[in-house]
Amino acid sequence: MPNHRDEIRQLIRQRRRQLSQDQQHQSALKLVEQCMQQELFHASQHIALYLSTDGELNTQPLINALWQAGKSVYLPVLHPFSKGHLLFLHYQANTPMTLNKFGISEPKLDQRLIIPTDQLDxxxxxxxxxxxxxxxxxxxxxxxxxxxxPWFHTQVGATPIGLAHDCQQVDKIPTEKWDIPLPMIITPSQRFSAS
Structure with missing residues (x-):
């Protein structure tokens, strides 16, 4: 297993892309089951997700399940003025979408749909x-x-949760001082907790 960060990225992205459509579909459905079993999802009303790209675990079934459960879903948008930062916009089935500079679909910027990050659960x-x-x-x-x-320093506000395929797990991530460990990572088969 390579230990350099870019080599790990390359290897895991390749591994993720090799999953068949059926494997992707089954993984997405199992992710819904895993997430909906977590108390954190039951207790939360405002949940930020993302639209999958490049072989990532398909989040659309989870988004649909959260909508059915009466939750509000938000998607990230590249901040137009604050380089390297994200805004989160309320997302519904009829939200107008656009492609960002990375070719990833995101809600068309509309100030009325923005939720401050500290109001997300x-x-x-x-x-x-x-x-x-x-x-x-x-x-x-x-x-x-x-x-x-801000969450990393105060542990206050929205709880971050990583979502991933099981095949994205490695023995050890070489870390940098700015890296933020997550309190929880959910895969189709299990939940990992930092504590």
């Missing part, structure tokens, strides 16, 4: 790889690290 984060101590390796842009920094 949960922020589900994408990740490339993780280890059993809930260290997360992202794509390298630092968007979620910056978004989660």
């Amino acid at each position: 949960v922020i589900c984060t994408p990740l490339v790889a993780f280890d059993d101590s809930c260290q997360r390796l992202g794509m390298g842009g630092g968007y979620y690290d910056r978004t989660l920094a």
Whole structure:
């Protein structure tokens, strides 16, 4: 197993992309079961998710299940003025969408739909790889690290949860000082807790 962060990213992204459509579909359904069993999801009303790309675990079935449960779902939007930061916008089935500079679908910016991050209950984060101590390796842009920094320092506000395929687990993530371990990571088969 490579120990350099970029090598890990490359290896795990390749592993993730090799999953068949059926494996992806089954994983997405199992993720819904795992998440809906968590007390945190039951107790939360405002939940930020993301739309999957590049072989990531498909979040759409989870979004649908949260809508059916009467929860409000929010998606990240690249901040237009604060480089490297995210805004979260209320997301519904009819929300107008646009592609951001990374080619990822996001809600069309509308100030009326923005929710302050501190009013979210949960922020589900994408990740490339993780280890059993809930260290997360992202794509390298630092968007979620910056978004989660206030929580990391105070443990107050939205609880961050990583979502990943089981195949994205590695033995150990080499960490940098800015890396933020997550309190919980959920895969289709299990839940990992940092504590």
